[in-house]
Amino acid sequence: MERNYSETNSGDTAIKTCDMEADQNSVEAQYVRTGGDTVNHLWDHNGAGPDNCVRSGTGKAINKHRTCEQRFAWPDVCGSWAYRP
Secondary structure (H helix, E strand, O other): OOOOEEEEOOOOOOEEEEEOOOOOOOEEEEEEEOOOOOOEEEEEOOOOOOOEEEEOOOOOOEEEEEEEEOOOOOOOEEOOOEEOO
């Protein structure tokens, strides 16, 4: 998962997640928007890489997000939460 990533846009109102590895593992951005505690999910299911990105629509500011990789028959691997300043 070292090369996969997610990031918000300059206004923190949208997010993208990018699968940079051709390993057949799906990549997910988990994120929480202002005013809620629901964890939203943005998936790139094809696991194909390189530079394969999926973008969300815009909405309320994203307060925190992290990148996860789904591994077949193994626990998912997630990075640390990144928080909006």
